Amino acid sequence: MSWSDNLTNNRVKPLLDVRALKTYFFTEDGVVKAVDGVDLCVRPGEILGLVGESGCGKSATALSIMRLIRKPGRIMQGEIIFGSQDLRSLSEAEMQDLRGNRISMIFQQPQSSLNPVLTVGDQLAEVFEIHTEIEKKEAWEKSVELLRMVGIPDPEQRIHAYPHEMSGGQAQRVMIAMALALETDLLIADEPTTALDVTIQAQILDLIRNLRSQMDTAVILITHDLGVVAETADRVAVMYAGQIIEQATVTRLFEKPLHPYTLGLIQSIPVLGETKERLEVIEGTVPDLIDLPQGCRFAPRCRVRVERNLSICDEREPDLKPVQPGHEVRCWLYQHS
Numbered sequence: 476m477s478w479s480d481n482l483t484n485n486r487v488k489p490l491l492d493v494r495a496l497k498t499y500f501f502t503e504d505g506v507v508k509a510v511d512g513v514d515l516c517v518r519p520g521e522i523l524g525l526v527g528e529s530g531c532g533k534s535a536t537a538l539s540i541m542r543l544i545r546k547p548g549r550i551m552q553g554e555i556i557f558g559s560q561d562l563r564s565l566s567e568a569e570m571q572d573l574r575g576n577r578i579s580m581i582f583q584q585p586q587s588s589l590n591p592v593l594t595v596g597d598q599l600a601e602v603f604e605i606h607t608e609i610e611k612k613e614a615w616e617k618s619v620e621l622l623r624m625v626g627i628p629d630p631e632q633r634i635h636a637y638p639h640e641m642s643g644g645q646a647q648r649v650m651i652a653m654a655l656a657l658e659t660d661l662l663i664a665d666e667p668t669t670a671l672d673v674t675i676q677a678q679i680l681d682l683i684r685n686l687r688s689q690m691d692t693a694v695i696l697i698t699h700d701l702g703v704v705a706e707t708a709d710r711v712a713v714m715y716a717g718q719i720i721e722q723a724t725v726t727r728l729f730e731k732p733l734h735p736y737t738l739g740l741i742q743s744i745p746v747l748g749e750t751k752e753r754l755e756v757i758e759g760t761v762p763d764l765i766d767l768p769q770g771c772r773f774a775p776r777c778r779v780r781v782e783r784n785l786s787i788c789d790e791r792e793p794d795l796k797p798v799q800p801g802h803e804v805r806c807w808l809y810q811h812s
C-alpha cells in the first residue's frame with residue numbers, strides 16, 4: 476500500500492504513536508511544561524509537518540521521541556509506541572541500537588552536530604561499523620555513494636573534508652546521508668532548512684521527499700514555516716504552548732483552518748504576486764510555560780474569544796476533539812459540534 480493510501484486508511488497501523496506525552500523541565504524558576512499532553516501519530520511513508528512558533532515544544536517533542544531529554548528535563552508520562560515497542564520501556568543500550576538504525580534525527584545546527592575532529596567520511600563509515608558487520612573499506616565506499624546520492628559534488632574528495640570545511644547546506648546533506656545510511660524507518664528533521672538560502676532549502680526538501688518515495692521512510696518535519704509544510708508534508712500538526720491544537724491533512728488545513736491560531740499563522744504568510752498594505756500578525760506572545768493561563772492557552776491572544784464573548788475560554792482548557800475524520804482541533808468553538 477502506498478503512503479497516499481495510508482493517509483485515508485485509518486486501519487493502517489501507525490509506525491509511531493505518541494500518546495499523552497508530557498516532558499517537563501525542572502528549573503530554579505519553576506516547572507517548564509515544554510510538552511504537555513501531546514498525541515500524534517505517523518504512518519509508514521508519511522511526511523508529518525509539526526509546526527508552531529519558537530518555544531512551543533516542537534524540538535522537545537522530537538527529543539522526547541528519541542529519548543534524548545537531559546536534566547533538568549524529564550519525561551513525566553505518556554507512551555511512545557514505535558512499531559510494537561514502547562520506547563520508554565527500552566534500556567539506553569536498546570535505544571542506542573534503535574537510533575540511527577531505525578530512527579534518525581537531523582538537528583537544527585548540522586555543523587554543530589557533526590564531530591569537528593573527524594572527517595565526514597569517518598563519521599559516515601562509523602554509522603555502518605556500529606550498526607552492521609561490513610568491513611571499513613566497504614563502509615567507506617558506501618559513504619562515497621551516499622554523498623553522491625545527496626548531491627555533494629566530487630564526493631571522492633569531499634569525503635575527506637572536516638565539518639568546518641563544508642557549507643551549511645553541505646553539512647545538512649551529510650546529516651541526511653547519515654540518515655540514509657541504514658534506510659531508517661523514521662526520520663525526524665528539526666528545522667532542516669533554517670539559515671539556508673532559498674535554492675538550497677528547495678534542494679534539501681527535495682531530498683527529504685525523495686527519501687520518502689524511494690525508501691518509504693516516514694518523516695516528522697519540524698518547522699515554523701507553513702510554506703515549507705504546504706509544499707512538503709502530507710499531514711500537519713500545529714503546536715502551541717506545549718500542546719497540539721489542530722491537526723489535519725495539509726489540503727484540509729489550508730482550505731479550512733479551524734483554530735484561530737492556525738488561521739492567524741496562515742493569514743500571516745506573504746503570498747507571491749499579492750500586494751498587502753501590511754501582513755496580518757498574531758498579537759501578543761506565547762505564554763510562559765512556567766505560568767500558563769488557566770483556560771485555553773491561546774485565549775489571551777485570541778480575537779475570536781473577544782468577538783464572541785466566550786468566557787469559558789478563560790476558565791477551562793478545551794480538549795483536542797475530532798470535527799471530522801482526520802481533522803482535530805482544541806478550541807471551545809468546536810467542543811460541542
